[in-house]
Amino acid sequence: MNTVFKALADPTRRQILDLLKKGDLTAGEIADHFDISKPSISNHLNILKSADLVMSEKKGQYIVYSLNTTVFQDVITWLINVSGKGNETP
Amino acid sequence: MNTVFKALADPTRRQILDLLKKGDLTAGEIADHFDISKPSISNHLNILKSADLVMSEKKGQYIVYSLNTTVFQDVITWLINVSGKGNETP
DNA sequence: AAGTTATTTAGTTAATTATCTAATTATCTA
DNA sequence: TAGATAATTAGATAATTAACTAAATAACTT
Numbered sequence: 584m585n586t587v588f589k590a591l592a593d594p595t596r597r598q599i600l601d602l603l604k605k606g607d608l609t610a611g612e613i614a615d616h617f618d619i620s621k622p623s624i625s626n627h628l629n630i631l632k633s634a635d636l637v638m639s640e641k642k643g644q645y646i647v648y649s650l651n652t653t654v655f656q657d658v659i660t661w662l663i664n665v666s667g668k669g670n671e672t673p
Numbered sequence: 674m675n676t677v678f679k680a681l682a683d684p685t686r687r688q689i690l691d692l693l694k695k696g697d698l699t700a701g702e703i704a705d706h707f708d709i710s711k712p713s714i715s716n717h718l719n720i721l722k723s724a725d726l727v728m729s730e731k732k733g734q735y736i737v738y739s740l741n742t743t744v745f746q747d748v749i750t751w752l753i754n755v756s757g758k759g760n761e762t763p
Numbered sequence: 764a765a766g767t768t769a770t771t772t773a774g775t776t777a778a779t780t781a782t783c784t785a786a787t788t789a790t791c792t793a
Numbered sequence: 794t795a796g797a798t799a800a801t802t803a804g805a806t807a808a809t810t811a812a813c814t815a816a817a818t819a820a821c822t823t
Contacts, residue, residue, distance in 0.1 A: 609769080609770090610769075610770055610771085611768090611769060611770075614770095621769085621770070621771090622770090622771075622772080622773095625770065625771055625772085626771090626772095628771095629771085644768070644769060644770090645769065645770085646769080646770065646771090
């Protein structure tokens with residue numbers, strides 16, 4: 584859970600997720616959207632992958648990244664739980 | 674928005690939010706739950722306050738902290754948007 | 764097989780962050 | 794008002810993180 588929050592705490596990584604929302608992309612295509620070196624983007628992708636927020640699949644010479652939407656639900660649940668419920672005066 | 678994600682990216686701060694979910698607490702009461710110095714907790718509270726995740730109110734000698742639930746909704750919305758919608762092949 | 768392209772790994776550096784101790788400010792009580 | 798308690802601010806240090814360049818790996822093309 585901490586890994587996920589840490590991964591989400593960087594604006595570049597959130598932008599990457601925003602890009603992938605629109606469709607799958609190769610590592611290179613993702614890097615092209617940023618003014619950051621490819622190795623740095625590679626590192627960000629790794630962090631997102633470790634947090635299970637994205638998946639990667641090798642397609643020949645390319646590596647295609649895509650969103651893994653399942654983990655988001657856990658974060659949403661935590662947030663709803665901490666913010667929404669438990670506030671009723673019993 | 675970045676401030677909020679950064680604030681949520683620390684386990685101690687998330688624990689503080691979990692505590693406040695159950696009810697308001699003074700800075701000292703919060704610090705008592707942790708093995709960390711009071712100044713460190715004070716710093717964490719400051720970060721949570723800057724992110725508008727908590728509010729503080731001076732009650733005499735004490736400062737009472739409480740959850741500010743409104744900001745959580747923005748984070749939830751972002752997460753739902755990035756994970757849920759936009760995946761339909763149009 | 765030699766060269767080119769895509770991506771990652773390794774190693775380094777600079778910036779940020781979490782923590783600590785010590786000192787300060789403010790409030791309460793005897 | 795003097796002493797005790799609550800919380801913060803200040804300043805220092807250690808750990809983490811984001812970024813870079815250079816090198817390595819893997820797959821495609823001619």
